[in-house]
Amino acid sequence: MSSFSIRQMSRSDLDIAIAWAQQEGWRPGVFDADHYYPTDTTGFFLGVLGDEPIACISAVKYDDSFGFIGFYIVKPEYRHQGYGIQLWRQAMSYLAGCNIGLDGVVAEQANYQKSGFVTAYRNLRYQGINHSNTAPAEISALMPLTDVPFDVLQTYDCLHFPASRPTFLASWRQQREGAGLACYDGVTLTGYGVIRVCDGGYRVGPLFADGVEQAQTLLAGLLVQIPEGAAFFIDMPEPNTDALALVNAWEMQPVFETARMYTQHNPAVAIAQIFCRDNIRIRITI
Numbered sequence: 001m002s003s004f005s006i007r008q009m010s011r012s013d014l015d016i017a018i019a020w021a022q023q024e025g026w027r028p029g030v031f032d033a034d035h036y037y038p039t040d041t042t043g044f045f046l047g048v049l050g051d052e053p054i055a056c057i058s059a060v061k062y063d064d065s066f067g068f069i070g071f072y073i074v075k076p077e078y079r080h081q082g083y084g085i086q087l088w089r090q091a092m093s094y095l096a097g098c099n100i101g102l103d104g105v106v107a108e109q110a111n112y113q114k115s116g117f118v119t120a121y122r123n124l125r126y127q128g129i130n131h132s133n134t135a136p137a138e139i140s141a142l143m144p145l146t147d148v149p150f151d152v153l154q155t156y157d158c159l160h161f162p163a164s165r166p167t168f169l170a171s172w173r174q175q176r177e178g179a180g181l182a183c184y185d186g187v188t189l190t191g192y193g194v195i196r197v198c199d200g201g202y203r204v205g206p207l208f209a210d211g212v213e214q215a216q217t218l219l220a221g222l223l224v225q226i227p228e229g230a231a232f233f234i235d236m237p238e239p240n241t242d243a244l245a246l247v248n249a250w251e252m253q254p255v256f257e258t259a260r261m262y263t264q265h266n267p268a269v270a271i272a273q274i275f276c277r278d279n280i281r282i283r284i285t286i
Contacts (some may be wrong), residue, residue: 002049002050002052003049003050004047004048004049004083004086004092006045006046006047006048006084006086006087007045007046007240008041008042008044008045008046008187008236009044009045009046010050011033011037011041013021013044013046013053013056013099014033014036014037014044014055014080015033015043016046016053016056017046017051017056017058017071017073018032018033018096018212020056020073020075020094021073022199024073025227026199027198027199027200027201027233028198028199029178029196029197029198029203030059030196030197030198030199031175031176031177031178031196031197032196034171034176035171035172036058036060036168036169037170038167039062039165039167039168039171040059040060040061040062040267042056042094043058043059043060043061043067043094044056044057044058044059044060044071045057045058045059045087045090045091045094047074047083047084047086047087049078050082051246053073054075054078054083055057055073055074055078055083055084055087056071056072056073056087057069057070057071057072057073057087057088057090057091058071058072058091059072059090059091059092059094059095061094061095061098061160062162062163062164062165062168063163063164064097064098064102065098065099065163066098066100066101066162066163066267067094067098067099067101068096068100068101068102069092069095069097069100069101069102070103072084072087072088072091072220076086076216078273079181080248082264088115090100091120092115095146095264096264099112099162099263099265099267100117100262100263100264101162101260101261101262101264101267102117102233102260103123103258103259103261104117104258104259104261105257105259105279106210106258106259109259109261112261115263116249116263117261117262118261118262118263119124119259119260119261120259120260120261120262121237121238121239121259121260121266121271122237122238122257122258122259122260123236123237123238123257123258123259123260123277124227124235124236124238124254124256124257125233125234125235125236125254125255125256125258126231126233126234126236126247126252126253127201127231127233127252127255128231128232128233128234128247128250128251128252128253128256129138129230129231129232130202130226130227130228130229130230130231130232131228132221134194136215138217138220139217139220139221139224139260141208142154142181142182142183142218142221142238143179143181143183143184144179144180144182145179145180145181145182145183145192145194146162146173146174146180147184148182148184148189148192150166150169150170152184152189152191153173154166154169155189156178156189157169158207159208159269159270159273160206160208160269160270160273160274161206161269164222169242172194173194174213175194175195175196176197177193177195177196177214177223178194178195178197178202178225179195179219180192180194180195180199181194181217181222182194183209183210183217183218185216190209190210190211190214191207191208191209191210191214191215191218191220191273192206192207192208192209192215192218192219193207193208193209193215193218193222193275193276194206194222195222195223195226195232196208196280197226198233200227200231201230201231201232201233202226202230202232202233203232203233203241204219204222204232204233204234204276205234205235205276205277205278206274206276206277206278207219207222207234207274207275207276208270208273208274208275209273209275210273211242211273212242212245212246212275215242215243215246215275216246219250219275230267233255233259234246234247234252234275235272235276235277236274236275236276236277237260237271237277239272240271240272240273240274240275242272242275243275243276244273246275252266
């Protein structure tokens with residue numbers, strides 16, 4: 001009988017996980033691995049049976065206080081045989097001592113609770129079709145995200161994410177087959193957004209803004225960067241009611257929901273300014 005082992009992923013191993021996520025219909029960004037892997041090169045784990053990769057999980061540690069679990073997949077023919085729980089324990093051990101976050105599907109939330117996770121709120125995924133030929137004139141005032149001083153960007157991001165993530169931001173703001181834009185007047189940053197190509201369309205994320213007006217302008221500017229008629233997706237936190245107004249204005253339709261859960265506490269971030277998230281999503285398939 002072949003033995004099961006767990007090892008840290010190489011960068012090329014992460015491409016295997018991306019392919020599995022595409023097969024599950026998760027719509028990962030085509031180039032997401034290039035951005036997430038450098039954030040924590042030791043936080044991606046691969047389960048191997050003999051010589052065959054059969055399972056994966058990510059446990060990205062942003063600092064000593066916060067980590068996030070995602071990419072938890074077991075190949076269909078090896079599910080319900082105990083391989084997934086071994087990976088889960090590895091990820092939880094790696095992030096021991098951190099406040100750990102995840103976005104979990106409704107059917108699995110009771111299982112996460114057994115590991116100490118508590119629901120903070122729902123995240124809702126919406127899908128829309130791009131009709132950017134009606135983009136407002138205000139988008140002309142937007143600035144490429146790469147032109148915003150990095151310290152300004154990092155300070156603003158820390159208002160909306162539970163930890164400082166300079167390695168991720170430095171990479172994420174430079175998207176292949178995507179774009180990053182900012183509401184920045186040379187002094188004050190009042191919002192920024194990123195759009196990237198994904199399996200089956202484009203994903204927005206993050207979209208952080210001081211108010212719905214800036215969010216509307218940023219979204220309009222981002223959609224100008226992608227083909228007319230392309231599908232695009234937004235994952236919004238339900239407590240931000242202005243985000244609901246945003247997706248309704250673009251006639252987007254709900255397609256999926258998860259629960260944001262944490263092990264220690266719901267971090268003090270500016271949730272009313274989070275119109276779309278960017279995390280690797282967890283959708284457990286074990």
